[in-house]
Amino acid sequence: MPVEDWRVTQWHHYLAEGRHAEMHYLEQHLEKRLNPKLLVEGARSVVCVALNYFTAEDFPADSYTLSRYARGKDYHDVVKERLQKMLNSIADLTGKAYVGRAFCDTAPVDEHYWAWRTGLGWLGRNTQLIIPQAGSYFFIGTLILTEEIDAYDAPQPNRCGTCTRCIDVCPTRALSPHTGLDARRCLSYLTIEHRGALPAFASQVLHPCFYGCDRCQEVCPHNRFSTPTSCTDFVPSQDLLKMTPNDWHTLEKETYQRLFKGSAVKRAKFEGLKRNIQQMQE
Numbered sequence: 001m002p003v004e005d006w007r008v009t010q011w012h013h014y015l016a017e018g019r020h021a022e023m024h025y026l027e028q029h030l031e032k033r034l035n036p037k038l039l040v041e042g043a044r045s046v047v048c049v050a051l052n053y054f055t056a057e058d059f060p061a062d063s064y065t066l067s068r069y070a071r072g073k074d075y076h077d078v079v080k081e082r083l084q085k086m087l088n089s090i091a092d093l094t095g096k097a098y099v100g101r102a103f104c105d106t107a108p109v110d111e112h113y114w115a116w117r118t119g120l121g122w123l124g125r126n127t128q129l130i131i132p133q134a135g136s137y138f139f140i141g142t143l144i145l146t147e148e149i150d151a152y153d154a155p156q157p158n159r160c161g162t163c164t165r166c167i168d169v170c171p172t173r174a175l176s177p178h179t180g181l182d183a184r185r186c187l188s189y190l191t192i193e194h195r196g197a198l199p200a201f202a203s204q205v206l207h208p209c210f211y212g213c214d215r216c217q218e219v220c221p222h223n224r225f226s227t228p229t230s231c232t233d234f235v236p237s238q239d240l241l242k243m244t245p246n247d248w249h250t251l252e253k254e255t256y257q258r259l260f261k262g263s264a265v266k267r268a269k270f271e272g273l274k275r276n277i278q279q280m281q282e
């Protein structure tokens, strides 16, 4: 049930080298992150599911953009609601009132590891879960169950081969073939989690995406399999897609609140979004 030794070592190196930047919550509850039994008493099984968030609707070519995952409703809410329904169904099937807990990026669960371990896909050099014939534009949901399951899936082999496209495209050299991701250099971390001014090396290469970064997914050859999601919650609103660069520069709090009501973008707060837009160099 605990994660395997190689993953434990990976986590210890990642934290010791400070590659988690200021995400101190990753240091806290590390033991729980490495062992679901410490998070869910009586845990016996892990089930992972993936929900596609790729949409056909996109920003026009001359617009500023946001990372794909942040264009619709907050995935925490959407995925959690579906997971809860799964839990309820499992409870009904077993006739038990409690069968475990549901997680989607809200607790110390090593979701990428478990998604790999449960056979959903492999972890690419861009650190994303890549699902064969489907790509990486997916949210991961995890159930930690107190029930045994009849048969468990085996992990998928890594199919990155000799490809290094994601490493080569990263404008801030945040990806290493040996150590993985350095959040201190990642635009996704810097535009969302980082507080204070953006470092110059980041603001120089942000344009046109001022929230998150999809470059290392966009170049991944396995994302040629992406197809539009059937989950309408992730479809961006026309109001969002119609925003011009000038609209973004003159964005006021009222419009921000309307555009991002119920969205994960609220994590960066209005001030954080304004900072990104103002510091983005064209």
Ligand code: SF4
Pocket (backbone or CB within 6 Å): 126, 169, 170, 171, 172, 173, 174, 175, 181, 185, 186, 187, 188, 189, 212, 213, 214, 215, 216, 217
């Ligand atoms: S999200 Fe962007 S900045 Fe971060 S590793 Fe990928 S390409 Fe680099």
Ligand code: SF4
Pocket (backbone or CB within 6 Å): 124, 125, 126, 127, 130, 159, 160, 161, 163, 164, 165, 166, 167, 216, 219, 220, 221, 222
């Ligand atoms: S771009 Fe290439 S190396 Fe990177 S995750 Fe995709 S297949 Fe793997």
